[in-house]
Amino acid sequence: MEKTDKQQLIVTVSPHIKSEESVTRIMWSVNLSLLPAITMGAYFFGPKALFVTVLCIISSLLSEYFVQKGLKKKVTVSDGSAFLTGLLLGMNLPSSLWSFSPFTIHIPVIGSVVAIIITKQLFGGLGYNIFNPALIGRAFLLISFPKAMTIWNTPSSAFFGLDAKTAATPLGILKEEGAQKLIEAFGDTTNLYSQLLLGHRAGSIGETSAIALLFGAGFLMYKRYITWHLPISFLASAALLAWVFGGKDMQTGKMLLFHGDPVVHLLSGGIILGAFFMATDYVTCPSVRRGQIVFGIGCGALTMLIRLKGGYPEGVMFAILLMNCFAPLIDKNMRTRVFGFVKKKETKQ
Amino acid sequence: MSSTSNYWGLIKNGIFAENPIFRVALSLCPAVAVSSGLKNGFLMGVAVLFVQTMVNVTVSIIRRFIHPKVRIPSYMFVIATWVTVTDLMMAAFARDVYRQMGLYIQLIVAYAIILSRAELFASKNKVAPSFFDGLGMGIGFFFALIVISFFRELLGKGSLWGIPIVDFKPMLIMILPTGGFFAVGILMGLFNWIDIRFFGGGGASGGGH
Numbered sequence: 419m420e421k422t423d424k425q426q427l428i429v430t431v432s433p434h435i436k437s438e439e440s441v442t443r444i445m446w447s448v449n450l451s452l453l454p455a456i457t458m459g460a461y462f463f464g465p466k467a468l469f470v471t472v473l474c475i476i477s478s479l480l481s482e483y484f485v486q487k488g489l490k491k492k493v494t495v496s497d498g499s500a501f502l503t504g505l506l507l508g509m510n511l512p513s514s515l516w517s518f519s520p521f522t523i524h525i526p527v528i529g530s531v532v533a534i535i536i537t538k539q540l541f542g543g544l545g546y547n548i549f550n551p552a553l554i555g556r557a558f559l560l561i562s563f564p565k566a567m568t569i570w571n572t573p574s575s576a577f578f579g580l581d582a583k584t585a586a587t588p589l590g591i592l593k594e595e596g597a598q599k600l601i602e603a604f605g606d607t608t609n610l611y612s613q614l615l616l617g618h619r620a621g622s623i624g625e626t627s628a629i630a631l632l633f634g635a636g637f638l639m640y641k642r643y644i645t646w647h648l649p650i651s652f653l654a655s656a657a658l659l660a661w662v663f664g665g666k667d668m669q670t671g672k673m674l675l676f677h678g679d680p681v682v683h684l685l686s687g688g689i690i691l692g693a694f695f696m697a698t699d700y701v702t703c704p705s706v707r708r709g710q711i712v713f714g715i716g717c718g719a720l721t722m723l724i725r726l727k728g729g730y731p732e733g734v735m736f737a738i739l740l741m742n743c744f745a746p747l748i749d750k751n752m753r754t755r756v757f758g759f760v761k762k763k764e765t766k767q
Numbered sequence: 768m769s770s771t772s773n774y775w776g777l778i779k780n781g782i783f784a785e786n787p788i789f790r791v792a793l794s795l796c797p798a799v800a801v802s803s804g805l806k807n808g809f810l811m812g813v814a815v816l817f818v819q820t821m822v823n824v825t826v827s828i829i830r831r832f833i834h835p836k837v838r839i840p841s842y843m844f845v846i847a848t849w850v851t852v853t854d855l856m857m858a859a860f861a862r863d864v865y866r867q868m869g870l871y872i873q874l875i876v877a878y879a880i881i882l883s884r885a886e887l888f889a890s891k892n893k894v895a896p897s898f899f900d901g902l903g904m905g906i907g908f909f910f911a912l913i914v915i916s917f918f919r920e921l922l923g924k925g926s927l928w929g930i931p932i933v934d935f936k937p938m939l940i941m942i943l944p945t946g947g948f949f950a951v952g953i954l955m956g957l958f959n960w961i962d963i964r965f966f967g968g969g970g971a972s973g974g975g976h
Contacts, residue, residue, distance in 0.1 A: 564939065
């Protein structure tokens with residue numbers, strides 16, 4: 419308020435106390451919180467990883483700019499939401515996409531265009547999309563280009579290492595060859611856990627380093643942009659199901675109850691990235707706390723269902739997208755009681 | 768309703784103003800299921816064009832003899848008759864295609880657009896206008912299927928009419944049902960935009976199945 423000669427009284431409607439928070443600020447904070455994970459991704463997978471991510475971000479921003487111009491809307495490229503979509507999409511892609519023969523560089527661009535134009539802007543823009551844009555972009559790419567999207571490079575700690583060997587992801591090994599083989603591939607169990615925690619494994623660019631992702635998630639929780647309800651119920655239900663149903667008898671190949679390894683399931687695949695950064699998207703998850711727990715449990719259960727029984731080795735993406743459909747329903751049925759409202763007695767017989 | 772300009776108007780109505788798929792949004796099921804290739808889309812379009820025209824003519828001829836209470840079953844009989852004719856003709860003259868498309872040809876019986884034109888137009892109008900209405904609706908459906916299947920085959924398989932024409936890796940999703948919904952939705956939006964922008968229409972679209 420500018421001070422003028424005459425002290426003016428301002429008449430406004432409530433709310434009168436406003437916080438500093440805004441959509442722009444939250445979006446850029448989330449972008450910032452993903453910085454450790456993308457740094458680790460770049461460290462493990464080399465400059466290719468950065469190129470893919472930057473390509474996704476640039477094409478997302480351009481898509482947002484042109485579609486908002488074309489639809490004669492206010493251009494809101496600088497609010498960070500398109501940047502975040504591009505960043506998340508890039509983190510969900512394999513670094514092997516940056517390759518000229520076979521030419522696959524157009525794939526991240528197509529993904530960004532689908533994410534921003536079809537999933538977000540055609541449904542009404544930020545706040546109106548039913549599904550998480552980055553995940554729809556990735557689902558579109560995975561179904562369209564199943565081969566190019568599942569070539570995983572092995573991580574190399576030399577930043578400019580030119581060798582681009584391919585390898586299966588831990589979940590791929592677990593699905594195709596079993597838990598014993600996975601432990602053999604990493605030496606022993608302790609080594610397996612520590613490598614998975616650090617992120618030294620084949621996988622998408624930003625999903626591998628659990629510790630860097632948890633660091634970013636901790637920042638978001640400290641700033642109270644996300645709460646524990648959704649991610650923890652997501653991870654806990656997945657871990658429980660992994661422990662109960664994840665075990666397999668090596669000789670007979672039958673399911674062995676209560677012998678699964680929840681740690682491997684929690685640290686591999688995109689479940690940490692999904693639980694903390696993508697399922698918690700404000701637009702596509704329920705806004706009621708109880709509803710978020712239901713949403714998280716649904717995501718966890720569907721993830722483990724796909725991982726253990728489905729055709730794909732990884733199910734976080736489809737689980738979150740399926741639960742996105744249920745978010746409005748959950749919100750509607752789990753509304754908090756209005757203060758001072760007395761529940762009427764049932765009059766129907 | 769006797770001058771030629773009115774008949775031309777009826778045909779145009781079926782192609783643009785009340786296009787079965789892009790404007791009225793009826794019979795989206797076959798539009799998604801059959802349009803994964805240009806060849807399939809073309810043949811399905813021809814089959815629907817034939818059935819729609821003949822059903823409209825037949826219903827219009829017998830419209831005075833049908834009691835209103837039994838009109839829907841009667842129309843279904845007429846439609847089933849003409850679908851059987853189409854089905855047997857295709858089985859006789861286009862065996863290869865029939866092996867792929869046979870089931871979908873028989874399903875024409877259940878297409879909402881055919882029954883709705885019989886009920887809404889042919890049962891209330893004389894034979895000549897009914898014929899042109901059926902022709903227009905059939906051409907509209909045919910046109911929509913051609914456009915949809917053109918984009919789906921080009922983007923999904925990189926080929927047209929089964930002949931490979933582009934060398935890039937195609938987007939597999941476009942020949943799956945999901946891609947069909949993408950194609951129908953985007954083209955419907957495009958047609959609404961054209962209608963609003965150039966013809967001053969309302970860009971309306973109903974819902975159907």
